Amino acid sequence: MREIPIQSADPLWRQAISGAQILFVAFGALVLVPLLTGLNPALALLGAGVGTLLFQLITGRQVPIFLGSSFAFIAPIIFSIQTWGLPATMGALACVSLMYFLFAGVVWRHGAEIVHRYMPPVVVGPIIMIIGLSLAAVGVNMAMGRSGDGKIELVPYATAMTVAAIAFGVTVIAAVFARGFLKLVPILCGVGAGYVAAILFGLVDFGVVAAAPWFAMPQFVAPSFELAAILFMLPVALAPAIEHVGDVLAIGGVTGKDYTEKPGLHRTLAGDGVGVLFSGLIGGPPITTYSEVTGAVTLTKNYNPAIMTWAAVLAIILAFFGKFNALLASIPVPVMGGIMMLMFGSVASVGLNTLIKARTDLDEPRNLVIVSAVLVMGIGGLALNFDGLTLQGVSLCGVVAVVLNLILPNRQGRA
Numbered sequence: 375m376r377e378i379p380i381q382s383a384d385p386l387w388r389q390a391i392s393g394a395q396i397l398f399v400a401f402g403a404l405v406l407v408p409l410l411t412g413l414n415p416a417l418a419l420l421g422a423g424v425g426t427l428l429f430q431l432i433t434g435r436q437v438p439i440f441l442g443s444s445f446a447f448i449a450p451i452i453f454s455i456q457t458w459g460l461p462a463t464m465g466a467l468a469c470v471s472l473m474y475f476l477f478a479g480v481v482w483r484h485g486a487e488i489v490h491r492y493m494p495p496v497v498v499g500p501i502i503m504i505i506g507l508s509l510a511a512v513g514v515n516m517a518m519g520r521s522g523d524g525k526i527e528l529v530p531y532a533t534a535m536t537v538a539a540i541a542f543g544v545t546v547i548a549a550v551f552a553r554g555f556l557k558l559v560p561i562l563c564g565v566g567a568g569y570v571a572a573i574l575f576g577l578v579d580f581g582v583v584a585a586a587p588w589f590a591m592p593q594f595v596a597p598s599f600e601l602a603a604i605l606f607m608l609p610v611a612l613a614p615a616i617e618h619v620g621d622v623l624a625i626g627g628v629t630g631k632d633y634t635e636k637p638g639l640h641r642t643l644a645g646d647g648v649g650v651l652f653s654g655l656i657g658g659p660p661i662t663t664y665s666e667v668t669g670a671v672t673l674t675k676n677y678n679p680a681i682m683t684w685a686a687v688l689a690i691i692l693a694f695f696g697k698f699n700a701l702l703a704s705i706p707v708p709v710m711g712g713i714m715m716l717m718f719g720s721v722a723s724v725g726l727n728t729l730i731k732a733r734t735d736l737d738e739p740r741n742l743v744i745v746s747a748v749l750v751m752g753i754g755g756l757a758l759n760f761d762g763l764t765l766q767g768v769s770l771c772g773v774v775a776v777v778l779n780l781i782l783p784n785r786q787g788r789a
Contacts, residue, residue, distance in 0.1 A: 392676050393684020400442045400664050400685070403561055405702055406717070407443035407659045409710055411451040414657060416592035416692075416699045418443050421658030423689035425649025426682060432645035433637040438671055438679045439625060440686065441649050444662035445721055446502075446614045449509040450607055450768055451659065458603040460657075465597035466607035468654030473611035474647025482640035493616060495732035497775040500745045502613050502725030504752030504771050506718045513718050516711030517542075533575050534708035541568025541712030561713060568709035577706040583697055590696030595657030609772030614662045618646055621663035628668060629677045740782040748775050 400422075408418040426441045447467065454463040480488055515524040519534025529537075545564030548556055556563065572578050622642050626633045633642060650660045671677060692698055729736075729745070736742050748771045750756075757766035 389678065389680050390684050392678075392681040393686075394688055396440055396667055396681055396685040397688050398559065398562075400440055400667055401559075401562060403445070403664065404442040404689075406561060406565070406710075406713065407445065407448055407451075409702065409705060410448055410714060411659065412455065413451070413659055414593060414595075414699075415702045416590075416694070417594070417653075417656055417658035419689045420592055420693035421649070421653030421656060422661050423686040423693065425652055425661045426686035426689075428648045428652060429642075429645035430679065430683060430686075432648060433641050435679045435683065436631075436637050437622070437625065437633050437642060438629065438667075438677055438682055439621070439642075439663050440667045440682045441646065441661040442664045442667075443659045444614050445717065446505050446617075446662070447607075447610055447660050448718075449505060449512075450610050452509060452512065453767060454603055454606060457606075458600055460595055461598040462600040462603040463607075464595050464654050464657050465599040466603040466654075467660050468597055468651050469599070469604045470607055470611045470654065470660055471647040471651035473608055474615060474643050474650060477615050478640040478643035478647065481643060482638070492776065492780070493612060494779065495728045496734050496741050496744050497779050498613060498616050499725045499728035499732070499734065500748035500752075501768060501772050501775055502728060503722045504725075504748060505610070505613060505768055506721030506723070506725065508752055508755075508767055510715075510718050513711055513714030516707045517715055518711070519708050521707075528707050529577060533577070534711070537568055537571045537575060537577065537706065537708040538712035538715075540571045541565065541709045542716055544568070545713060545716055561717070564713055564716075565705065565709060568712055569705055572706045572709055577708075578704050580704070582704055583700045586700035587696040589694055590699070592693055592699075593657070597655060597657075606767070606769045609769040611660075612772050612776075613768075614660070615643065615646075618643060618663050621668060625663075625668050625671065628671055738784075740778075740784060743782065744775055744778045747778065 404422055405415045405418060407413070408415045422440070422442045426439075429437075429439065429441055447470075451463060451467070454466060458466075511524070515521065517534065517538035519529030519531055519538075520527050528534075541564045543564075544567035545560045548560035548563040552560065552563075569578070619639065622633050622639060633639070646662065653659060653661050667682075734741055734745075736745065751774060752767065752771045755766065756770060758770060
């Protein structure tokens with residue numbers, strides 16, 4: 375692979391500006407996850423910043439990657455908080471790191487191909503689809519100005535739908551028609567436009583922002599550890615772990631370096647896992663590699679991993695900026711609903727595209743069985759109860775998909 379030299383001699387001020395740009399690109403998705411799940415955006419910023427620095431420590435600061443909040447955990451976090459509460463959810467999210475460490479150990483021992491052998495596209499594709507579709511009703515309810523369960527009207531219907539449509543529409547326009555830098559931040563454009571519309575409709579209370587201190591210590595959440603919550607959350611890591619492999623290969627293609635060899639895929643997986651562990655222990659969402667950042671690196675041609683260090687440090691600083699975090703918390707429900715409708719669908723589309731790109735043959739009975747079972751169980755909300763221990767949602771789908779893939783005969787020799 376052709377190796378492209380890294381600009382190690384960039385002056386510090388230029389590195390800082392480039393780092394701020396990277397954070398700006400990742401920012402919309404980074405804070406969207408806590409805003410959708412009810413977690414603290416400040417802790418998401420802190421988890422992403424410290425997590426990225428830990429990742430760089432483990433990988434020797436060789437990979438130009440920034441770690442941000444993972445979309446794969448949105449639906450599971452919402453369900454887990456409703457079922458087991460916030461501390462148990464944070465404990466479960468911290469334990470998700472065990473899956474990353476397990477994958478890292480397996481890759482170190484057997485090579486990266488073993489991951490694809492046991493989790494081919496026919497397994498990963500429908501699981502990703504369920505991650506996106508399992509809480510579609512929540513996004514729709516929020517767009518209509520109601521609470522996630524649809525029981526409480528928070529904003530009048532007509533007003534909510536107008537604001538949600540603006541947020542949705544601007545995001546779509548930016549994603550489809552924008553060029554250059556704006557194309558990298560469609561979520562940020564949509565949230566900004568929706569927020570302006572919400573202000574015009576009188577939905578934003580700036581009193582909370584005015585009352586917030588300029589600098590404030592984030593409200594950390596002490597995790598508790600409940601077996602049911604942990605077992606529910608662990609299989610969710612299948613999708614982002616596979617995505618991590620793809621993103622590492624993608625950034626390697628951009629820079630001309632093979633990061634699976636140096637520093638090694640096992641080290642990048644372990645670095646991601648340590649970041650997930652830290653974020654869960656403080657009360658933030660799990661973090662993962664960001665395709666948006668890969669796009670920004672491709673556009674700017676700046677391959678220096680030091681800019682990711684600057685992005686991480688700036689994220690940590692913002693975590694302690696009280697008024698900024700109060701401003702994020704003031705974003706009304708319909709704005710988030712408009713974004714959620716697109717984002718949940720986008721995640722599902724990634725799963726569908728996984729099947730299409732791999733040319734998964736659904737005329738093959740085993741493949742049809744795996745995909746069909748996962749979709750119906752996940753969307754229908756099937757739950758298995760074992761003496762008080764419940765397995766459902768993405769967790770159940772992940773287990774079922776892996777087991778079916780192992781036991782069903784593959785007559786055509788492909789997934």
